[in-house]
Amino acid sequence: MESISLDNSLKLSFETLAHNLRLAVLKNNEIWVCRNEKLTNLLSFLEVDKGQLFKGRLQLFKSDREIDIQVKNKFIATVSCDDFRKVLSKLNSSKPRS
DSSP, X not given: OEEEEOSTTEEEEEEEOSSSEEEEEEETTEEEEEEEEOHHHHHHHHHSSEEEEOOSSEEEEEETTEEEEEETTXXXXXXXXXXXXXXXXXXXXXXXXX
């Protein structure tokens, strides 16, 4: 599992599942919200200039080189696309090949 530290004791966590990744926002090391998504969709999201990923309680909004994270329609933090990409690359390289 990999994570990116956010503000106010929050973390964006990435966990490898069988065919997906679980993105979770942790609040005081407890899962607050989470969403499962395919790695290819997350990588495609990074390639667009502006876009949105997910609908529902956890939402990601990309503009240029930053990703805004919203939980329950409230902004909670911003992460750089570079940090997000580094985590995805690390998880992709450690994924077992079939």
